[in-house]
Amino acid sequence: MKQFTSVNDVEDISQLVAAALALKESPYAHQDLGKNKTLGLVFLNPSLRTRLSTQKAALNLGMNVMVMNMDKEGWALETQDGVVMNGTTVEHIREAAAVMGQYCDVLGLRSFPKLISRDEDYNEDFFNKFIQYCGVPVVSLESATRHPLQSLADLVTIKETWKGTTKPKVVLAWAPHIKALPQAVPNSFSEWMCRAQAEGMLDFTIVQPKGYELNEDFTPGAHISHNIDEALKDADYIYVKNWSSYKEYGKVLTYPEGWMLTNERLKVTNDAKVMHCLPVRRDLELSSEVLDGPNSLVIQEAGNRLWAAQAVLKDVLESL
Amino acid sequence: MKQFTSVNDVEDISQLVAAALALKESPYAHQDLGKNKTLGLVFLNPSLRTRLSTQKAALNLGMNVMVMNMDKEGWALETQDGVVMNGTTVEHIREAAAVMGQYCDVLGLRSFPKLISRDEDYNEDFFNKFIQYCGVPVVSLESATRHPLQSLADLVTIKETWKGTTKPKVVLAWAPHIKALPQAVPNSFSEWMCRAQAEGMLDFTIVQPKGYELNEDFTPGAHISHNIDEALKDADYIYVKNWSSYKEYGKVLTYPEGWMLTNERLKVTNDAKVMHCLPVRRDLELSSEVLDGPNSLVIQEAGNRLWAAQAVLKDVLESL
Amino acid sequence: MKQFTSVNDVEDISQLVAAALALKESPYAHQDLGKNKTLGLVFLNPSLRTRLSTQKAALNLGMNVMVMNMDKEGWALETQDGVVMNGTTVEHIREAAAVMGQYCDVLGLRSFPKLISRDEDYNEDFFNKFIQYCGVPVVSLESATRHPLQSLADLVTIKETWKGTTKPKVVLAWAPHIKALPQAVPNSFSEWMCRAQAEGMLDFTIVQPKGYELNEDFTPGAHISHNIDEALKDADYIYVKNWSSYKEYGKVLTYPEGWMLTNERLKVTNDAKVMHCLPVRRDLELSSEVLDGPNSLVIQEAGNRLWAAQAVLKDVLESL
Numbered sequence: 028m029k030q031f032t033s034v035n036d037v038e039d040i041s042q043l044v045a046a047a048l049a050l051k052e053s054p055y056a057h058q059d060l061g062k063n064k065t066l067g068l069v070f071l072n073p074s075l076r077t078r079l080s081t082q083k084a085a086l087n088l089g090m091n092v093m094v095m096n097m098d099k100e101g102w103a104l105e106t107q108d109g110v111v112m113n114g115t116t117v118e119h120i121r122e123a124a125a126v127m128g129q130y131c132d133v134l135g136l137r138s139f140p141k142l143i144s145r146d147e148d149y150n151e152d153f154f155n156k157f158i159q160y161c162g163v164p165v166v167s168l169e170s171a172t173r174h175p176l177q178s179l180a181d182l183v184t185i186k187e188t189w190k191g192t193t194k195p196k197v198v199l200a201w202a203p204h205i206k207a208l209p210q211a212v213p214n215s216f217s218e219w220m221c222r223a224q225a226e227g228m229l230d231f232t233i234v235q236p237k238g239y240e241l242n243e244d245f246t247p248g249a250h251i252s253h254n255i256d257e258a259l260k261d262a263d264y265i266y267v268k269n270w271s272s273y274k275e276y277g278k279v280l281t282y283p284e285g286w287m288l289t290n291e292r293l294k295v296t297n298d299a300k301v302m303h304c305l306p307v308r309r310d311l312e313l314s315s316e317v318l319d320g321p322n323s324l325v326i327q328e329a330g331n332r333l334w335a336a337q338a339v340l341k342d343v344l345e346s347l
Numbered sequence: 348m349k350q351f352t353s354v355n356d357v358e359d360i361s362q363l364v365a366a367a368l369a370l371k372e373s374p375y376a377h378q379d380l381g382k383n384k385t386l387g388l389v390f391l392n393p394s395l396r397t398r399l400s401t402q403k404a405a406l407n408l409g410m411n412v413m414v415m416n417m418d419k420e421g422w423a424l425e426t427q428d429g430v431v432m433n434g435t436t437v438e439h440i441r442e443a444a445a446v447m448g449q450y451c452d453v454l455g456l457r458s459f460p461k462l463i464s465r466d467e468d469y470n471e472d473f474f475n476k477f478i479q480y481c482g483v484p485v486v487s488l489e490s491a492t493r494h495p496l497q498s499l500a501d502l503v504t505i506k507e508t509w510k511g512t513t514k515p516k517v518v519l520a521w522a523p524h525i526k527a528l529p530q531a532v533p534n535s536f537s538e539w540m541c542r543a544q545a546e547g548m549l550d551f552t553i554v555q556p557k558g559y560e561l562n563e564d565f566t567p568g569a570h571i572s573h574n575i576d577e578a579l580k581d582a583d584y585i586y587v588k589n590w591s592s593y594k595e596y597g598k599v600l601t602y603p604e605g606w607m608l609t610n611e612r613l614k615v616t617n618d619a620k621v622m623h624c625l626p627v628r629r630d631l632e633l634s635s636e637v638l639d640g641p642n643s644l645v646i647q648e649a650g651n652r653l654w655a656a657q658a659v660l661k662d663v664l665e666s667l
Numbered sequence: 668m669k670q671f672t673s674v675n676d677v678e679d680i681s682q683l684v685a686a687a688l689a690l691k692e693s694p695y696a697h698q699d700l701g702k703n704k705t706l707g708l709v710f711l712n713p714s715l716r717t718r719l720s721t722q723k724a725a726l727n728l729g730m731n732v733m734v735m736n737m738d739k740e741g742w743a744l745e746t747q748d749g750v751v752m753n754g755t756t757v758e759h760i761r762e763a764a765a766v767m768g769q770y771c772d773v774l775g776l777r778s779f780p781k782l783i784s785r786d787e788d789y790n791e792d793f794f795n796k797f798i799q800y801c802g803v804p805v806v807s808l809e810s811a812t813r814h815p816l817q818s819l820a821d822l823v824t825i826k827e828t829w830k831g832t833t834k835p836k837v838v839l840a841w842a843p844h845i846k847a848l849p850q851a852v853p854n855s856f857s858e859w860m861c862r863a864q865a866e867g868m869l870d871f872t873i874v875q876p877k878g879y880e881l882n883e884d885f886t887p888g889a890h891i892s893h894n895i896d897e898a899l900k901d902a903d904y905i906y907v908k909n910w911s912s913y914k915e916y917g918k919v920l921t922y923p924e925g926w927m928l929t930n931e932r933l934k935v936t937n938d939a940k941v942m943h944c945l946p947v948r949r950d951l952e953l954s955s956e957v958l959d960g961p962n963s964l965v966i967q968e969a970g971n972r973l974w975a976a977q978a979v980l981k982d983v984l985e986s987l
Contacts, residue, residue, distance in 0.1 A: 055383050063695050065723055075421050075443065079413055079450045083385055086411045091726045094718055099419055099739055101715050102946070111950040114846050118946035121958075122965065123715065126945065129970035132721045205433050305446065306422070306438030310431040318441075325442065330449035375703050395741050399733055399770045403705055404733045419739055424824070436853065602816050623768065626758035629753040638761075645762065650769035 030158060030344045032167040033175055040182065041226065047183045047331070048336035054337070055089045060344045061090035066176065067131035068094045070166065071104075071138045076170045076305060076332050077176065079294050081135055084337035088344065093131065098168035101280045102337050106153050116275075120156050128161035135344055140209050140279060142172035142277030147170065149242070164343045166336075174211045178219035180335035184328045185264055195263035196231050196297070200233035200255065202312040203286050204269035207279050213270045214245040214302050234258035242273050255286060262296040266315050272288050289314045293322060300324045348662045350478060350570045352487040353495055354538050360502065361546065366652070367503045367658035374407045374657070379663045381410030387412045387451035388488065391458045396625060397496065398650050399489045401455055404656035408664065411505055413451065426473050428608050440476050448481035453663055460491035460598035468492065469562070474666050484663045486656075491612035492562075494531045497541035497624050505549065506647045508620060508625065515583035516617070521555035522632040523606050524589035527599050532624050533590045534565040541568050541573060553579035556602035562593050575606060582616040587623045588635050609634045668982045670798060672807040673815055680822065680868065685979035687823045687971070694727045694977070698847035700984045707771035708734045708808065711778045716945060716960045716972050717808045717816065721775055721806050728984065733771065744791050745766030756957050760796050768801035773983055780811035780849050781849035782917030788812065789882070806976075812885075814851045815943050818859035820975035824968045825869065825904055829941060834869050835903035836937070840895065842874035842952040844909035849920050852944050853910045854885040861888050874898035882913050894970045895926060902936040907943045907953050933962060940964045 031038055037043055050056075052063050055068060056213035066085040068078060078094065095101065112119065127134055136157055140148035150170040158165045167175055189195050197220055199213060213233075220231040227246060232250040233241065240251065254256040256309045259265065267288055272278045287310075293299060301313070301322050309315050350356055356365055370376075386405040398414065405412045413423065425436035425442050432439065447454055456477055457535060460468035468491040478485045487495055488575060509515050517540055519533060533553075540551040551562065551568040560571065572578040579585065587608055593599045607630075613619060621633070621642050629635050637643060670676055684898055690696075706725040708718060718734065725732045733944065734742065744763050745756035752759065767774055776797055780788035780846040787813040800806045807815055808944050829835050837860055839853060853873075867890060872890040873881065892898040899905065907928055912918045927950075933939060941953070949955050957963060 057842065063727075065726065070420075073421055075415070075417075075438075075445055078417065078420070079387065079447065082413050083411075083450045086385065087383075088529070093722050093725075095418055095715070095719065097715075100710075100718070100736055105949070107957070109950075113951050114950035117948070118715075119949050122945055122947065122969075125966045126716055127719065127967040130723045130973055209720055305442050307442060308432035309439050310423070311433050312431075315429070315883065325447045326449065329442075329446040333450055390740075393741055395735070395758075396766055399707065399767065400734065400739070403731075403734050403770045406705065407703075447973075474848070625762050627762060628752035629745070629759050630749075631753050635749070646765045646884055648767065649762075649766040653770055 028339070028346055030156065031175060031339045031343065032165065033172065034178070034222050038140055040222055043138045043179065043338055043342070044186050046184050046341065047179070047334040048187060048230045050332045050337045050341070051075050056244045057341055058089035060341060061085065061088035064132045064344060065093060066129055066132065066135060066173060066340070067093060068135045070096045070168070071098050074137055074168065076329055077137065078331035081168065081176070083211055084333055084340055086294055087337055088340055097230050101222065106156055120149050120153065121160050123162040124157045124160035125162060127165045127210065131163060132347060133164050133166065133340065134161055135166045135168045135225050137168035138170060140211070142271065147206045166339055166343065169211055172208065172211055173215040173218070175215050176332065176335055177212055177337065178215040179339065180220055180328060180331040181216055181266065181302060182223060183304065183335055184324055186333070188324065189263070192262065194227070196230045196232065196261055197266065198258050198262045198266065199233045199266045200258065200288065201281065201286060202267045202269045202288065204308065204312055206228040207277050208269050210241060210273055211271045213241055213268050217241060217245045221246060224248055228282060228330045232258050236286065238272050238274060239270065240274065249292040256295065259292060259296050262299040265296065265301050269312055287314060288317055290316050290320065293317065298322065302328050305329055348667055350485050351411050351483065351495060351659045352474065352490065353493050353665065354498070355543050355558060357633065358540055360363065360539070363662070364503050364506050364657055366661065367499070367654040368507060370657045370661070371654045377661055380407035380661060381408035384662070384664060385411045385413060386455060388455040389447065389457070390413060390488070391418050394488065400652035401488065401496070401656040404653055404660055407657055408631050408660055426476060427494065430495065437475055438454065440473065441480050443478035444463055444477045445482065446484045446607070451483060452667060453486065454481055454662065455486045455488045457488035458490060460531070461631045462527055462529065462591065463595035480495065483667045485644040487658055488596055489531055492531055493535040493538070494523065495535050496655055496659065497532055498535040499587065500648060501536055502539055502646055503542060503651045504622065508644065509583070509588055509599065511581045511583065514547070516552065516581055517551045517584040517586065518578050518582045518587045519553045519588065520578065520608065521559050521587045521606060522587045523602065523631055524628065527591040527597050528589050530590045533561055533588050536568055536586055537561060537565045541566060543584040544568055547560060547594065552578050556606065558592050558594060558600045559590065560594065570663055579612060580665055582619040585616065585621050587621060589632055607634060608637055609631065610636050610640065613637065615622065618642065622648050668829065668986055669681055670805050671815060671979045671983065672805065672810065673813050674818070674862050680859070681760050681860055682817065683978055683982070684823050684826050686981065687819070688827060690977045691824055692982070697981055698729035699727065700981060701728035703860065704729045704772040704802060704984060706775060706980070707733060707767055708775045709767065709777070709791050710736045710808070711738050714777055714808065716969055717777065720810065720972035721816070724973055724980055727977055728980055732916050741823065746796055749824065761800050762792065762801035764797045765802060768803045771803060771808065773980065774801055774987060775806045775808045777808035778810060778833040780851070782847055782849065782911065785916040797807050806979055806983065809851055809984065811849070812851055813855040813858070815855050816972065816975055816979065817852055818855040818864070819979065820971040821906065821942060822859055822863060823971045823975055824942065824964055828964065829903070834867070834951060836870045836872065836901055837903045837904045837906065838929065839873045839906045839908065839928060840898065840905045841907045842928065843922065844952055846912040848909050848915050850910045850913055851880055852882060853908050855883060855908055861886060861910045864888055870910045872898050878912050878914060878920045879910065880914065896935065899932060900935050902939040903946045905939045905941050906938065907941060909952055927952065927954060928957055930956050930960065931956065938962065942968050945969055
């Protein structure tokens with residue numbers, strides 16, 4: 028791979044999942060691959076799982092890692108062309124990206140959406156310019172509209188845990204939150220699940236209150252529902268996640284009661300495993316009884332972030 | 348050792364001190380021990396000595412190190428169970444700790460007390476939950492009530508410098524400050540010195556103004572004094588430190604003059620060596636003339652933080 | 668070298684430039700040199716290029732690197748002697764520097780001027796005290812008055828790109844900005860160019876509006892001009908940079924129009940290459956057409972920061 032920003036950058040998702048699970052068995056088998064290679068991790072927003080798992084993945088491969096919190100250690104970047112920079116931005120992304128590319132063999136980048144202009148966020152202007160100007164492979168650590176390292180780890184977790192003989196039913200279920208959150212995680216999860224569904228690996232449903240439908244570009248072939256009771260029926264995996272509205276962009280809309288997953292709700296499922304990308308707000312997005320119960324996969328899923336990142340970095344290193 | 352949070356986690360303190368001094372002689376003798384092992388250093392509060400010395404100690408042992416400033420790079424953690432997380436906390440310590448344990452073989456944690464509720468601080472709720480949920484060995488980088496890496500370095504420094512044939516007299520002497528400081532350093536120092544006294548290594552006295560007495564759980568067998576003149580008499584080591592009141596919890600009480608150590612005060616001692624954990628406020632906590640004079644051990648003591656941390660990490664690695 | 672804080676610490680600048688270019692050819696040829704050596708990078712101000720290039724340079728030499736953002740991760744340092752520290756400073760530089768020297772074999776330090784008192788800034792009090800107390804070699808990552816790693820990279824870039832048979836004409840050209848910037852970069856560039864001019868390597872001119880003349884200590888032998896049209900005539904290299912006034916210290920003075928470099932202005936030059944230390948404010952300090960055009964060296968120049976830092980660190984390691 029020359030870049031990893033969405034499922035579309037991956038030729039064979041089954042092979043990538045298999046590579047991640049193989050690395051989980053033999054974490055240090057490819058340390059020569061990263062020798063004298065440097066990964067720069069550039070954060071414009073906070074990170075816990077993504078930073079630590081990607082850093083550890085690179086170390087496992089023998090790479091050096093340099094972490095740059097641009098929001099804390101650096102300064103504001105300009106992304107628009109043709110503006111006189113007499114305001115608050117100190118450096119243009121054209122220079123900043125190109126310079127980071129001078130010191131790093133691979134760059135990871137995290138940049139959240141502003142949730143103000145839908146066009147601006149969904150253009151992925153910042154990400155695309157960074158890729159254009161830095162001149163080295165870029166791995167997304169979450170962009171305005173996608174979080175593919177998370178989605179790969181999710182698919183790895185489903186693959187690792189599914190012991191059934193038929194295709195599992197996977198449900199992405201909207202959950203309540205008090206803040207307006209990006210659509211990056213659900214977009215990306217949907218994109219990966221739709222691809223897996225198209226390849227016959229699973230059956231995929233999205234359920235959300237009216238007004239919370241995702242951008243259809245990310246949901247080709249998904250079963251779309253607004254009825255939480257029906258959608259969860261016979262589910263094998265429930266992926267719980269809040270997101271703000273795409274239609275009324277970035278808004279938190281009113282919704283009927285009953286969208287927080289509880290043990291009671293699990294009864295209609297096929298003893299479904301419960302997933303969440305974390306961080307999760309307990310008893311708001313997801314009940315403590317489910318999180319602390321036997322159906323929760325959230326810690327195993329977070330652990331698999333490491334192997335997903337390592338599989339991606341290994342592939343990128345092999346293409347250098 | 349499976350964890351290092353207090354002197355009670357150490358089976359043989361003499362042996363640990365000897366190990367630290369041996370590492371000072373041969374810093375790179377155990378680099379295979381840390382190969383492919385990762386230390387995560389998690390800070391909820393600022394750190395200079397502890398961060399750099401522990402990071403360097405891990406590097407000396409061949410480990411990888413990932414530093415996470417949760418207060419700057421991350422977000423606020425919830426520690427209470429059973430609360431609906433619709434406030435300012437973004438993630439529960441149950442998930443955050445468990446996730447960090449997925450990426451690290453050993454975790455170091457710093458978390459200061461709030462100095463509001465004595466019970467809350469002395470319960471060490473945050474630290475205990477972190478240990479409970481992370482699933483890997485934890486090394487304290489200073490908790491609400493203890494700073495054992497500092498105390499071990501202090502004991503190493505006494506052992507390294509004492510050339511007398513009898514037991515040295517060690518005095519922990521309260522000193523003035525303008526802010527309300529935790530009791531972690533004096534609690535921990537006292538705990539280690541009481542243990543050393545019980546093993547016949549030294550004689551230990553604590554002197555402070557009335558109202559500044561430490562929690563008795565940390566001072567078993569210590570000579571307690573409120574008279575600075577008497578306490579310093581014939582002292583071989585004076586450990587200078589401010590702390591806020593334990594009784595009137597977290598308060599800065601009034602105190603009589605004469606508690607800042609000067610060369611004049613040193614005259615009654617046995618040419619006592621002077622120690623302080625640093626950072627120190629010059630001419631408020633401790634006079635510049637003492638700090639810059641021949642009796643000060645403060646830089647050597649800070650340097651020994653490295654060997655103390657390395658001895659602890661070596662022991663933890665050997666138990667993995 | 669025992670320290671690297673200005674061109675005066677360098678015995679032979681041609682040899683250092685040659686060493687940097689040799690490292691660019693063979694980055695990993697000296698990895699044994701840094702084995703078990705630790706570089707501490709201490710920042711009191713933000714950094715992008717300097718941090719990443721110096722960190723990467725150290726990694727190329729096999730060193731370990733510990734980064735300490737004192738302004739974000741640490742606390743305020745006291746530099747004055749003889750003050751009772753009952754204010755906002757938490758630790759004196761005497762202790763802080765000495766302690767960092769205990770854990771690191773080499774220290775890098777960045778500390779900007781306050782631009783309030785010219786004497787205070789030009790005394791380099793903070794830097795000199797840090798060097799005095801830390802006890803290990805110090806590499807400047809930019810001080811109040813100089814940025815020698817940048818200037819070395821600049822000279823490397825000129826040496827690398829100059830294909831003429833005569834001495835190139837190098838012009839340092841003041842440029843507009845909305846903020847009051849330090850004189851460190853132009854001071855340092857001038858100091859290095861004056862040394863190179865004295866050694867017959869090039870011809871050096873400084874051009875600025877009236878009132879913006881640099882401290883003469885940094886400009887021995889430079890041609891000084893206030894006429895941008897005349898100064899740029901037949902130039903081979905133009906080094907564009909804003910700085911605040913030295914005479915009316917730290918002030919942004921009024922200046923006539925026409926100081927921003929454009930393609931039109933380049934016509935009088937000898938097809939001059941254009942340099943800038945970055946970050947640059949587009950279309951305020953320097954026009955986008957020049958930055959994006961064929962005459963710009965700014966990214967190559969930033970890339971050479973790596974080899975400049977590596978040459979300096981190699982020299983310092985050889986002197987340990």
